[in-house]
Amino acid sequence: MMVDVLVVGAGPAGLSAGLSANRAGLETTVLEAESVGGELVNRNTIENLPGHPPVSGTELRSTFVEQFRAAGGSITLGTVERVYDDDPFRVTTTGAEYRSRSVVLATGGVPTSLGVPGEETFTGRGVFRCATCDGPLYAGKTVAVAGSSDWAATDALFLTNHADRVVLIEPGDRLDAGDPLRDRLVDNPTVDVRTRTEITEIQGEDVLKRLQLVDRDDGREYAESVGGLYVQQGIDPATDAFSDVVSLTDRGEVVVDAGLETDTSGIFAAGDVRQSSPRTVAAAIGDGTTAAHSAVSYVERTR
Ligand SMILES: Cc1cc2nc3c(=O)[nH]c(=O)nc-3n(C[C@H](O)[C@H](O)[C@H](O)COP(=O)(O)OP(=O)(O)OC[C@H]3O[C@@H](n4cnc5c(N)ncnc54)[C@H](O)[C@@H]3O)c2cc1C
Structure with missing residues (x-):
């Protein structure tokens, strides 16, 4: 043709x-x-x-x-x-x-993927990339969001309509989202903002159960139980x-x-x-x- x-x-x-x-x-x-x-x-x-x-x-x-x-x-x-x-x-x-x-x-x-162990294994089994499509599946659960751009912030706020708790994880010192969205995130009691925090592994059995995190301030490693992880790193x-x-x-x-x-x-x-x-x-x-x-x-x- x-x-x-x-x-x-x-x-x-x-x-x-x-x-x-x-x-x-x-x-x-x-x-x-x-x-x-x-x-x-x-x-x-x-x-x-x-x-x-x-x-x-x-x-x-x-x-x-x-x-x-x-x-x-x-x-x-x-x-x-x-x-x-x-x-x-x-x-x-x-x-x-x-x-x-x-x-x-x-x-x-x-x-962009996170590039950490477990990401591929749990994609579609707890790791998701479309908040609008999959967010409602996490009603009443804890969901983590990886990323803090304007678009990640918008979707994190959307997820608060469904999830009981949204943990927003950003490895950098501050959130990338612009002022109005940053304020809406910080003021929202359902959102738990964690800057200077890295995801090092995604773990579970049949489905995603927890994230291994590192606090970059003191190097402390800990596990966070989540039902889903929304990856929005650009x-x-x-x-x-x-x-x-x-x-x-x-x-x-x-x-x-x-x-x-x-x-x-x-x-x-x-x-x-x-x-x-x-x-x-x-x-x-x-x-x-x-x-x-x-x-x-x-x-x-x-x-
Ligand atoms: C989480 C998130 C939230 C966002 N929120 C907003 C917002 O609130 N406001 C705003 O203005 N912007 C927002 N954006 C940005 C906006 O969605 C994009 O800037 C816009 O969609 C870009 O349009 P595009 O046509 O360049 O690319 P896309 O919308 O990505 O479309 C590209 C199309 O090309 C197709 N394609 C790819 N490869 C091939 C191939 N080889 N052959 C044939 N087809 C192919 C794809 O399937 C796709 O349909 C958001 C983005 C994200 C990720």
Whole structure:
């Protein structure tokens, strides 16, 4: 199949790129590996979208998809396995091959793992990565949260709606979350904030039972009984399918210029996957628009 713009990933960045490219009259396809909406499907409430009252991720996703389909856009399920720098670009998925005059990479990221013993064993058996999906399973229990960014803090507060106690564990000296969220965490009697504390092992039998922790102040090692551990230590950009076609920063993000073009002419990157992304829904939407605008100019220039 030959298109003008092929978008990899249907999160807010990819949907926004697809919408803009479609509206510009270009033949566009969006490929999505898992769930249309990307990270939106895991978000309980998005409070920081300018010009929009607080909205649930799934509601925003529906609006996006309706708008995209109304503009004539199509989304195809398929994991992109490889992007080739051929002329035109060649993109392969598990069962198909696409040709495109330009490509927008909007693959977001995968959650950064803790890298401690037991994490793999208990993933899905107490260790979880989506608070909205799995939080209700921990009603009446103690849940730990690893991480203290704005997003970890938001989800820790969401978990207080279900769990009896939420232990927030941060190895650094202070919480990374900004002031308003930090205050909400510290003031919430259900949240037990532990800074300068590291998780060294995740233990259990069939399911997760306890965490081994170290207090960095005095080196004391102790066990904390928990029913679940929510890991929210940020994300690693998802670039496996194209890491040999575009340059990456030493943090694995796609290097882009001001028009979000990579160092391979005709390939653009948008959203969480690109260098210096603010990693918000608003930024991803803006990126999608910018990348599509650049892709449209590229296609018109080189057609
Ligand atoms: C816990 C948490 C809470 C957050 N809360 C907020 C918030 O309240 N407000 C806010 O503004 N932002 C929030 N964010 C950030 C926001 O979710 C992201 O910035 C935004 O989703 C990024 O959009 P994206 O399209 O770049 O990537 P994503 O939303 O990650 O979408 C990428 C898509 O690409 C797909 N994909 C990946 N690889 C491939 C492949 N090889 N082939 C095909 N498809 C592929 C993925 O399946 C996914 O659907 C939060 C993030 C987290 C982790």
